[in-house]
């Protein structure tokens with residue numbers, strides 16, 4: 001039998017001790033001395049700060065470069081990332097890029113979901129599985145040119161200690177309850193922040209739907225989005241990782257997306273990248289066609305039915321492509337402030353096509369319902 005890699009005692013002890021304090025120490029202190037609203041508000045706010053520094057900063061800004069951010073925003077996110085205690089942004093991004101490139105490949109994906117819930121959630125950090133690749137930063141050369149990322153990487157340990165002890169201590173001194181704040185803002189916040197983020201590697205690869213692709217284990221899960229600041233839409237994210245959004249519909253809970261967009265109005269973020277609507281629709285459509293075809297195979301006259309489905313599919317795909325072009329032209333025309341007459345023609349064309357697509361999509365939904 002192959003020997004398991006050595007246990008990483010520092011990681012194991014940090015995870016274990018903070019967990020024990022959160023489940024035993026916090027309730028005990030609550031019973032003996034009590035917490036009040038201020039403790040809980042401070043815990044929730046700091047939890048959000050640490051968690052969103054990972055999603056907005058580590059993940060969408062540095063690992064995937066889905067937008068650009070002002071140095072002051074980067075600085076705040078770098079401090080928040082150290083507060084979240086998930087290694088430096090450089091290291092985290094390097095691991096994460098490997099995860100995307102080799103997703104589900106047990107020998108390469110550092111937190112491969114195919115190795116089970118426990119491994120992808122936390123097990124991968126408890127033993128020295130990455131002994132040979134730990135300091136290989138060849139896939140983050142771009143980030144090595146970023147002064148803030150490198151400053152945080154160089155001083156990571158000091159920053160992590162400063163944030164994790166400094167913030168709760170400061171709040172404790174202000175509120176005159178050092179132990180209370182150390183337990184809530186210090187430990188409870190850290191444990192929740194850890195596991196909520198870890199859910200993205202574990203649960204978001206296990207539980208949910210796959211509207212865009214089934215080539216990997218990533219799932220879309222609205223419930224999980226609530227705990228992960230929008231990262232629950234992980235099926236979308238794995239196919240379109242360059243998009244600054246994970247929940248693409250306006251109502252989908254994605255505070256990371258709202259924060260990035262909100263900052264853009266203040267000039268603090270820019271060049272927010274979005275995947276064209278037509279491309280997204282095409283991916284979704286292809287998945288629906290593939291699933292319907294699969295179901296049809298059981299029917300005796302499946303060849304005929306599949307041919308019918310194919311015709312409708314091709315027709316819709318062409319329309320969607322055309323709509324993508326027309327929309328682009330429409331948006332350019334809108335910006336250029338062309339003459340009213342010329343613009344109204346383009347606008348009319350755009351509106352008509354939009355209407356047609358929506359009807360055709362309804363038709364498509366009916367067809368796949370009927371056939372399946």
Ligand SMILES: [Zn+2]
Nearest residue numbers: 096100237241
């Ligand atoms: Zn990602």
Ligand SMILES: [Zn+2]
Nearest residue numbers: 200201218234
């Ligand atoms: Zn993933």
